Amino acid sequence: MTEAMAKEKATVKYDSQFTKKVYEMENGKWVKMCMQCGICPTTCALKEKMDLSPRRIIQLIRAGRKDEVLQANTMWLCTSCYACACRCPRGVPMMDVMHDLRHLAVENGINHNSQSMAEVYAKDVSKRGRIWEGGLTLNYGLKIGLGNFFKMALDMQDIGKNMMFHRRLTLLPPKGVKNPGKLREVLSRAAEIAKREGAH
Amino acid sequence: MKYTYYPGCSSEGTAISYHHSALEVAKILGLDIKEIDDWNCCGSTVTSSVIGQFAADVLAARNLALAEKMGQEDVVATCSSCYAILGSVNKKFADEKFKTNANDALGKDELSYSGGLNVRMLLDVMVSDVGLETIASKVVKPLKGLKVAGYVGCQTVRALREFDNWENPTFLDDITRTLGAEAVNFSHKLKCCTGAMALSSPDVTISAIYPILKSAHDAGADLIVTPCPLCQMNLDAYQIKVNKIYGTNYNIPVLFFTQLMAIAFGLDRKKAALDYCIVSPNNALAGFGA
Ligand code: SF4
Ligand code: SF4
Numbered sequence: 503m504t505e506a507m508a509k510e511k512a513t514v515k516y517d518s519q520f521t522k523k524v525y526e527m528e529n530g531k532w533v534k535m536c537m538q539c540g541i542c543p544t545t546c547a548l549k550e551k552m553d554l555s556p557r558r559i560i561q562l563i564r565a566g567r568k569d570e571v572l573q574a575n576t577m578w579l580c581t582s583c584y585a586c587a588c589r590c591p592r593g594v595p596m597m598d599v600m601h602d603l604r605h606l607a608v609e610n611g612i613n614h615n616s617q618s619m620a621e622v623y624a625k626d627v628s629k630r631g632r633i634w635e636g637g638l639t640l641n642y643g644l645k646i647g648l649g650n651f652f653k654m655a656l657d658m659q660d661i662g663k664n665m666m667f668h669r670r671l672t673l674l675p676p677k678g679v680k681n682p683g684k685l686r687e688v689l690s691r692a693a694e695i696a697k698r699e700g701a702h
Numbered sequence: 703m704k705y706t707y708y709p710g711c712s713s714e715g716t717a718i719s720y721h722h723s724a725l726e727v728a729k730i731l732g733l734d735i736k737e738i739d740d741w742n743c744c745g746s747t748v749t750s751s752v753i754g755q756f757a758a759d760v761l762a763a764r765n766l767a768l769a770e771k772m773g774q775e776d777v778v779a780t781c782s783s784c785y786a787i788l789g790s791v792n793k794k795f796a797d798e799k800f801k802t803n804a805n806d807a808l809g810k811d812e813l814s815y816s817g818g819l820n821v822r823m824l825l826d827v828m829v830s831d832v833g834l835e836t837i838a839s840k841v842v843k844p845l846k847g848l849k850v851a852g853y854v855g856c857q858t859v860r861a862l863r864e865f866d867n868w869e870n871p872t873f874l875d876d877i878t879r880t881l882g883a884e885a886v887n888f889s890h891k892l893k894c895c896t897g898a899m900a901l902s903s904p905d906v907t908i909s910a911i912y913p914i915l916k917s918a919h920d921a922g923a924d925l926i927v928t929p930c931p932l933c934q935m936n937l938d939a940y941q942i943k944v945n946k947i948y949g950t951n952y953n954i955p956v957l958f959f960t961q962l963m964a965i966a967f968g969l970d971r972k973k974a975a976l977d978y979c980i981v982s983p984n985n986a987l988a989g990f991g992a
Contacts, residue, residue: 528755547856547894551906579906582747583856583894584786588868597747604751615902620748627749627761631742635715642901658904661939664980665716670935676714679742684811688764692757692807699756699803 520568526700527602532594536560542586542596552576556586556596559603577603578614618645630678631685636671703831705822706769706777707735710784710931711743717931719975720780723960724824726973730840731832735778738769744787748898759800760807762791767808767815776820778827782930783897786861789821793862823858825929825959826865829873834880842968843990844882850962851888851923851954852878853914855895855933874929877959881966890917895936904943911936912944915952924986925955927962934958938980955983965990 524530536557543555553574554562562571582597590596608617622641626633639662643654655662665671679685713721728735742764743749750758765788769777779785794800795817805814828837852874859868866873871892875885893914900907915937918926928934938956945952957979964974965987976983 547910548896548906579899579903581856581894581896581899582783582786583897584860585856585892585894588860588863598750598755601747601751601755605754608751616748616899617751619898619902620752623746624749624752627743627745628753632714633711633743635711639901660942664939664942668978668980670716670718670939670978670980672715680740681811685742685761685764687810688760688807688813689753689757691810692760692804693754695803695807696754696756 516566517568518566520571521563521566524563524602524606527606528696529595529598529602532592532596532599533560533563535592536590536594537592539591541589541591542594545585545589547583547585548579548581552579556580556600560594560599571603572607572610572612575614576600577607578616615646618642621645628686628689629682630675631682632676632678634672634675636675639671703732703827704734704773704775705736705827706772706775707737708741708744708765708769708777708779708784708788709737710779710781712781712931712935716935717781717958719961719978720931720934720958722975723958723964723973724780726969727960727963727967730967730969731828731836733827733832736772736775738765738772738777740768741765744784746783746787746898756803757807759791759794760804762787763795763804763815764808764811764813766792766795766819766821767813770815770819771813774819776822776827778822778824780824780929780931782823782855782857782861783932785821785823786857789862789864792817792819792821821862823865823929825858825873825877829876830865834876837877837963838880841881841966843966845962845966845990846882847989848883848986849886849922849924850878850883851886851918851921851926852891852959853888853918853926853928853933853937853956854891855928855930856892858929859892874927874959877963878927881962883962883966886918886921886923888918888921888923890914895933897932897936900932900936900940904940907936908940908943908947911940912948912950915941915944915954916950918954919950919952923954925957925962925983927957927959929959941981953981955979955981955986957983 577600580600745758745761878885896907896910
């Protein structure tokens, strides 16, 4: 390897801007708080399925390893179960850090089914103030593409049928808040404030 | 005892049986609960990844502002996720800067919140405020011989750690015993069901709920009770998938704890909202006239 190549490799691997960016996000201060004790991976129910453990994610953020962090499935598999947050000696709310990372991954063009679901969900919230669980499934299906949707529908038809039969999914959206326009104004003001404060 | 009530979106769909049975049981226990007027979705744990943490916090805070307009009563949530979100946002109001910024945004809807309310979980209210003695005094049909696995789930006691023991919770089992049933030794009572991931990654959910169902089955449970809408839905609706994939033959009904209370209080199956159960509870509850 030439010196130039080695240099390039090193710069690709270490991205200090990335570390800074994560620190600036709403839950970034927690990334600084972690003392790398390794307790969180031992409590995490899904660590077997995760590319990187929660502790390792924090370590790699600090090391500026942007690509490895953002491409990991870890943040998408975090269920917000709070098990790690309870046991963490520093009180790090790992699930909140994971949500920031999802946000950042999407900004960098990396998406996952969970985020498609979250986007459909957030859209419903801003439209009506409340979500409609029945519609959620449908809109999610449209978002992930018809082919994928049919596959999912086929896979899940027994569950869907049961839910319908037991009247657990409503066919029409339940009523929303009285003035969703006002709610949207609140949310866009909140987004402005977050931006002003340096968050994303 | 007065409360304002935050039903959450699942009360209108997948967890409608929780909503109905909780209100029926509350009536019997003399709890005065008023639904928060014009409440909105709490944002759950997913919206922050789309609209950002602060906006998601403000979304949840709008409910607290509305609750405050109705009085100084504690806000009670039935859903574990709503409770976790509303409760943690409530705590953030202790920070002056957060409060000023949040109220700035809420001002767009002529709302503001002082940060002075308490957010409570219905399970906590039942044990800490109503009390097991009062619950016992309303039991007309003791559930003698019924074996119940109390599935607390992950967020209920862990998100805020403000009630019960978060490493070894007992509230749910205490209620079960107060109703005359037996609380079986259930090792998976705090294991995560993967919540909303059931829709985007069903295979992950199925592999997570299999050991939970197995643990309840091995403990000899006739049914499972839970205080969380996602736990209920995942264990109930996905049980059929577990059976298919793991070659098991589980047939364990999954009820909200308020439904079990309704049965023990002598309410009919309609008031106990039993018909919404996917795995039928009819056999398990046959001896109790439900
Ligand atoms: S909150 Fe997320 S990272 Fe923490 S234990 Fe649960 S799934 Fe794992
Ligand atoms: S438990 Fe807390 S301090 Fe320990 S590695 Fe995990 S986040 Fe860091």
